[in-house]
Amino acid sequence: MSTVVTALPYFQEQAERIATAINADFIPYRSGLFSELYKTRQRIVAIMAIGIVIRNIAPLIHDKWSDPAVVVISPDMQYAIPVLGGHHGANDLVYQLQERCGMTPVITTATEATGREAVEVLAKREHLRIVNTRSTRQANASVLTGNAHVYRVPGPGMVIAGSGVSFLVADGPYTVGIGCRLGTSADEIVHAIHSACESAGISPEDIAIYASGMIKSHESGLLDAVRTLGRNIIFLNPSDLNEEAPPSQSAASRFGLPGVAEPAALAVSVHHHLILEKQIYGNVTIAIAE
DSSP, rough: OOEEEESSSSGHHHHHHHHHHHTTEEEETTTTHHHHHHHSSSEEESOOOEEEHHHHHGOOOOOOTTTTEEEEEEESSOEEEEEEEEGGHHHHHHHHHHHHOEEEOOOOOHHHHTTOHHHHHHHHHTTTEOOGGGGGGHHHHHHHHTTOOOOOOOHHHSOOOOOOOEEEEOOOSEEEOOOOOOOOOOHHHHHHHHHHHHTTTTGGGGGEEEEEEGGGGTTTHHHHHHHHHOOOOEOOOOOHHHHHSSSSSGGGGGGTSSOSSSHHHHHHHHOOOOEEEEEEETTTTEEEEE
């Protein structure tokens, strides 16, 4: 959902026309409005001084994967400036404003400004999800210098990649972390996944990616289970798992890890929020995040 905000009454008529053009609603500015909109809107367009907008949103900024796209329109209605979320909707929005309202986009994201396609833009165009979001800074820097390439693996297969390689998969709102005992069969793992999805009230078709620890990368049952489900699995280094703070205690602490299922699900999720804390199904542990 999108909203157009303006600080001065004599901009209301233009603001309402812009809101109609981009299928948004219009709300006159008032104290605390940005705090309200930040939680409920995907796109915010502000017709006011850019300093007012920055002072309002600065305390609210979390990360580019969850913050709304924020665009400022200059008071002369000439320029549309992405202030936040350029790769996450703001650039697209200013191009809409150019097409529908005749405004000039002011693009500051380096890849677009130089005519190149950022990782996030490619992912959106092809309806994919970036699993390792921390990689995009390095990947986009390589795009900018012309050294980045796109490698397509139709699968099944294994990919070993460095920290600056962005891993894109078919999009979906949920991620599943899996832990299992040595030698667990594919059938038992598939059954555990279905049981966990039923408990969480989601469909297995909505799962974008499965994840586990690197120590499980040679478990044939786990590999076969994910292949049976027609999805991909990523195996995470201990450093990736240790960056997460799962709510549950785990026996994996004896290996210097905070856990397997919960930290794995969180590490490859977008919002880093568990919708199902780890559940144990026989020899299998499952956690689900969004």
